[in-house]
């Protein structure tokens with residue numbers, strides 16, 4: 001199973017009504033061997049037009065946050081829970097998330113990351129539920145926490161953080177995102193037994 005095959009299936013998917021209004025499905029992109037996968041909510045307007053994840057304003061902030069801890073977009077893998085844009089950027093519906101989730105699961109199995117960063121509440125709750133952990137519903141309480149979860153046959157670290165778009169609406173939230181990315185950097189260093197980020201990529 002390759003990421004390209006999964007992406008092909010996503011591009012021709014008609015499992016939920018979102019296919020009818022999409023310009024492009026957005027499978028995700030990045031390093032197929034990434035140690036870290038970022039999972040957002042769903043594509044927005046720019047992503048739908050380009051078929052690429054996080055290429056609008058929120059994406060610019062995500063790229064900056066990555067750079068702040070020495071990572072490039074091509075070092076990591078970036079995707080979303082839902083691969084097609086919900087009309088007018090409304091929240092994805094539970095049945096749309098369910099229909100799309102097998103794609104994310106397959107992507108995570110193939111990439112086999114050590115760390116999964118959930119961007120925003122929807123992604124965090126979906127991934128915690130996948131891991132059988134439904135303890136906390138407020139993103140403000142769980143952001144920056146590292147959950148050691150059992151997913152797809154082994155232990156992985158799951159760190160929820162705020163959605164970058166939240167910090168665009170409310171700039172006071174930006175320092176919290178920056179803090180969480182510092183935590184991520186520490187986590188990568190820790191798991192690497194102090195060898196530094198270089199050894200990861």
Ligand code: URA
Pocket residue numbers: 040041042043044047052053054055056058059080165
């Ligand atoms: N917001 C998301 O959750 N995902 C994207 O790809 C872009 C914006």
